[in-house]
Amino acid sequence: MNAGPYEAALGGATITAGKPRAIGVIGAGTMGAGIAELALTRGYRVALYDLNAEQLARAQHAIARSLEKLQARGKLQDSPDTLLAHLLGTTDLAGLGGADVVIEAAPERLDLKQKLFAELETLCPQAILATNTSTLLVSAIASSVGDRARVVGMHFFNPAQILPLVEVVRGQDTSARTVEAIMELARDLGKTPVLCDDTPGFIVNRVARPFYGEGLRxxxxxxxxxAEIDAVMRGAGFRMGPFELMDLIGLDINFASTVSVYEAFFHDPRYRPHPLQARMVAGGRLGRKTGQGFYDHSASQAAPQSEPSSSSIPQRPQVRLHLSGGGRLREALEELLSGYERALASEADWVIDCSETVSSVAAIVGLTPRSRVLSLAYAGSATALAARYPFPERVVGFSCLSPLGDKSVIEIMPALQSEPGLAQDTETLFAAAGLSVQMVGETPGGIAARTVAMLANEAFSALAEGVADQTTIDTAMKLGTNYPRGPLEWAQLIGLRAVLSILEALQRETGDDRYRPHPLLRRMVLAGKDTF
Structure with missing residues (x-):
């Protein structure tokens, strides 16, 4: 075996003998370079390997520039030159021979990763071998290694220098000692590690799939x-909507992750890719990196932004409201619409039905033909709900997502039966109360609640399968994707019955098994439980 450049200097020290001192990184792309830079800034020696010498040189240059910027901002204790003296670039895999830990960040090809790990087992006989794969099974990668106990997943998020999460993935044969060592290494790199089992997509790339999938649908x-979908999702608290985010990530990368998870779950419809994204990728519209994606990112175009339709506040109409239904949104809407006079249903100009289930819709005492009805579209589309009222032409659907705040968006959905002008009057009613409004087509749950219900359902699936516990899943989603709250936390805030109602309505109206509620969610609702 050829000795690596750090082996003699380290005297053969390994992570099992104490804190690692040298880290090998395979792959000088964006992720690999980011991991290498991070390790340098935390005091490690780093050997960065790439077969392509030009790519390696670009990565080293990018790391040097980034360190200079950090120094200018007062973020470095040592000078860039001092840190760069601890960085070795190599096109020879044997150059990693003295590393205590090797982190592989090569392209997402199982055959390539298996070949690399088989070579590393000989070249780095005492090192922990970690893969940064985001969608491939760690156990499959480890299958090419004799001592599989030292193979583990260490999944960083891009940019690795900034995002705080690392998923530590325990393969079928990964030892507890290896897991403990990598958890500690992640903490020493300034990250928050979460431990999960070796399942397709792990936590984040699995649970996040509906965020993109529902946007596309x-x-x-x-x-x-x-733009309207993105605006509604930003109003719900997400930093970016699904189309903004796919353009940023790259449609090809996002699509490849979706396909990988879909195939790994043997074509379960929950993970089914969408033809719209496939067509975009086939046409070379990959997002910001090509200048065209869902939005135009050419130099002549401003960044895409859309605001809800009520940009100005109209004069408040003199109407009386009646709120009914026992859903969690009722209390919030009572407060937000406090400027309107209240009345019995028989005397109200507007009845706002906050019922969350089909069985409770239209159970309004005293409803008369004069009343106009706003029906919360959790239990069905606006058209399906309108059919349950005695005067369907007087009904329009709406949806919003708890918790309601200053930036929340009320989605207005006309039913096919709605009389002309009713939806516009509804828009005026909410806008006059200072609420943001977006007129959208009808769908159970609307845009925001439908998407969050699907995220929650996927989180229930991961929880039931033992991928991770509730706290770990929510922590991973908040840190790995910048979601405002974890999906299971959000499900409790909305109410599990409401989440179940949206999913049942989607499955009932579309006939798509993609929307089947997870049995754990259904059982918890049947048991009357709304918290874990």
Missing amino acids: LAAEGVASY
């Missing part, structure tokens, strides 16, 4: 435009 169904 909502657009294809004609519910709203890309």
